[in-house]
Amino acid sequence: MKGVKSTNMDHLAPIVILGGVKFDLAAIIMVIVTSIVAFVLARLSVRNLSVDNPGKLQNFMEWVVEFVSNIIGMATDFKRGRVYLSLGLTLIIYIFIGNMLGLPFNFITEAHGHATFLGMDLFMNGEEEAHFAWWKSPTADAAMTMGLALTVIVISHIQGFRHNRKHYLKHYFEPWPFFFPINLIETVAKPLTLGLRLFGNIYAGEVMIGVILGMGWVGIPALLVWQGFSIFVGAIQAFVFTMLTMVYIGQASIHEEDH
């Protein structure tokens, strides 16, 4: 399945340099593919919307909505957390599809000395020979998971500051003012753990698939098992990411009166 000849050499990301800035073509392609898959899936599920006779896809999507609603209900108060339902849905669908996309196959090109893509030179890292990996999970890239993580963390801070200003500012100095540095570290650690957890799980899964592929034919049962496990891990990580997003947003922006 994987068009790989040797795993001895690291697969390079197909990077082009535009105006002195590096762009990772594989990442861009995968982000676009994942987004398109997610959008098409969502569009298909709402194509024939019906109140009393929903189709299979609509049922499935409604189940996802209920699922995310339950996540929000667990993390915060659903009535006030309702505005984040779309965010949670987008997150879980995008991350899940992203996690799954990297599993079934890979697409690798070999280059010797020089490679171009649409007339743009690919960055070869100074090597004579390189393998470019064009297909991977968008969530198997630390910068991209950190993008997702920081997005939701920034949202949680903004919403906390807007809707819950007094308690939001106060929580940096709790339980005592000299806890401020610790709270600050926690604030910084939140997006880091959120993004790197997702990245680590999915990247490790892909690395493991590469390693198993290196075993040749002997590795096929192990590959099957590992891919199955990766589906499980991908689903769990999508759930965890969404859950933690809602927990963080809830902590920051929704203050419970009886608290």
Add this chain to the structure above:
Amino acid sequence: MTITWTNFFVQVIAFGILYLLLSKYAFGPLFGIMEKRRQLVKEQIDTAERNRSESERFLEEQKQSLQQARKEAYDIIEQAKSTGSKQADDIIAAARGESSRLKEEAVRDIEAEKNKAIASLKSEVGGLSVQIASKILEKQVDAGAQGELVDQYLKDVGKKS
């Protein structure tokens, strides 16, 4: 593993666009439909609840009217019974009166017939006795004494009548 920092912005922008598109073209309509269904279910539950209470009310009414009908029927039967027994008493009384009247009449008739019979018997016996007497006397009494007897007899007859 190299980190390309532009991926960060690519991801953020792409996610933002995906979020907007999904919210507008997928989740918006989906939420609308789900809300509509919730309304529909709520409405149906309300209707069912209303129907249930209504049917309960009807059932209660039916029970009451049935009870009332039963009571009325019982009253009617009771009334009919009492009327019937009264009528029977009346009829019996009337029959008794009639029979006693008939009996009295019969008794009276019998008495009258008896009297009549007695009277006619008397007159017959009188005539017969006269005839017998005259037959006997014809042989023993001569004309003079016979004349005397006839006179005597006529006198008696005249006295008796």
